[in-house]
Structures are given as C-alpha cells and as structure tokens.
Amino acid sequence: MRAHVGDQLVIESPSTGAARRDGEIVGLHHEDGTPPYDVRWSDTDEVTLVFPGPDAHVHHLEHEASGTPAGPEPAVSEPVAAPRGRTPNPGDMGRRLVAERRRHGLSREETAARARMSPDYLAYLEEHPADPTAATLTRLADVLGTTATALRGGGLDLPPGQGHALLHPEVHDLDPDECRTLLSTHGVGRVGVTESDGRPAIVPVNYEIVDDMIAFRTEPGSVAASAVGTEAAFEVDHVDETMSQGWSVLAVGPANAVTDPDAARRLTERAHSTPWVGGERELWVLLRPARLTGRRITPADR
Secondary structure (H helix, E strand, O other): OOOOOOOEEEEEOOOOOOEEEEEEEEEEOOOOOOOOEEEEEOOOOOEEEEOOOOOEEEEOHHHHHOOOOOOOOOOOOOOOOOOOOOOOOOOHHHHHHHHHHHHOOOOHHHHHHHOOOOHHHHHHHHHOOOOOOHHHHHHHHHHOOOOHHHHHOOOOOOOOOOOOOOOOEEEEEEOHHHHHHHHOOEEEEEEEEEOOOOOEEEEEEEEEEEOOEEEEEEOOOOOHHHHOOEEEEEEEEEEEOOOOEEEEEEEEEEEEEOOOHHHHHHHHHHOOOOOOOOOOOOEEEEEOOOEEEEEEEEEOOO
C-alpha cells in the first residue's frame, strides 16, 4: 500500500464491503508512501496515526479525478511534491488559498499551524486539485478571514456585503495619510464621471498610484475617458464578509489625459497589470486628489 498526502483512506466492513470509516491522509512517515499514515477522520476531525489493516484501502483522489487509471502506486521523493516529470496543477481552490494567505502576509508554515494541519498537507491543497473535508476548509477559512464557500469559489456573482451587520459597529473617519496607505499602489477602483449628455456614470477601472496621483488607462470615447478635463471622483473599498467590517476611500479632483508619449510609455511599463477588460486601452488618465476622505467600519470596543 502506497499513498500521497491528500488521498483518502477507507476502512471497509469485512462482511458487507461498505465503508465504515474514512479520512484524509494528512501526513506520511515514509518517503515511498508506505504506512503508517497520519489520518484526519471525517467523522471526528481528529488526526491519528494509522497502520492500515487488510480491511483498508487508499482512494487516490487525484488519479481518479483526472479520469486516468491509477495503475501501480508509485514511490514519491517528497510527501507533497508532484510526481517526477509532472508540474503542480493547483485547482481554483488552491489558487485562492495562496492568494488569501499572501494577502494576510502569512507563510505556509504559519497558516498550517493556525489551522492545526501539517505544512505538507497545506502544500498539497495549494498545489493540487483537492477536496478537503468541510471541517478542514472551515478551519482554513477562519485563519484566512474568509469563508469555506468563498475558498471553493461560491458566490462569485454576488455583490459583497450580504453578511449580517455588526451588533455594535463603530465608524471611524480616516485621515489623508490613512487613505493614501489604503489606496496603496494598484488595484481595482471605481471612477465617477459626468458623461457628455450630462448623465452621471460610475465604472470600475484598474488603477495605479503615481506620485500621489491616481492613474488609470482606458480608450478614447469610453465612459471612463469622460473624466478627462473635469473634476472626477474615484472610490476604492474593501469588505470583509466574515467579520462584517471594511473601509472605503473617496478621492475627488481634476483628471487630465497624459499626452506626452514618453510619459505614457513609462506608465505602461510600470503598470502592475493590464486592464482586466482587455482590448487596446492606450489613454492614460491622471486624477490628482484635491480632497481625500475615507471611513472604516469596525466592531465597537466594549
């Protein structure tokens, strides 16, 4: 018997063949994948050292999910690394785990310790398509300040802020320095403009911070381009669904097009990302904040 971290260990009843217990293999004690294993049982969420008997078998999740037969169980050189000659292929959940962990400035070891799992198992979840138990995913979501549903990719088409409001919220006004810090260097925000026909409009844009100015690129004639030559508004925010708290920053000021080709080229070269909407968007707009305000909602100290 050989296994990888993330495989499922199933204990069957000798008389009926029905599974009477199962759990995830979260740790190996031999590099070739042979027993014993550290197993997190699905019914108790406890991790125990298991020496599988004749009524146990390993369910190779990765092989079966790919639709290819498992074949002979290969030896592995490392507990979590992909088999030799193969490139780790993280699923959407693995990429979300990595993104949330990095957003909180946590190492893999710190995250694993807080979630009460081995770093090897967390590495497996981040680097391979996997289906951890609900309890495992809930612990990770708690550590990362999100939800198990969000880590699985649920609710992507829903607007943020549908969670319950805080019982005792407190609203803090942010000073300009705090606002500049929250704006950071780049991200996605919303620009508010008045179109040529006098109607107001708000559109999302990828933005950069350049010399305390908000820079975004668009195409001539677009709604966002209506900001050029006017006083425009720009808003960015963050909502923590799990904790029902968040912040928003509003910048208001004159917006002008970047007409110097060299300056536009430098902005393009320094940009952290291309516009998500795609297409040829070569018009850079700089908004210089004349007024910078913000608010943060947190639980009141009690």
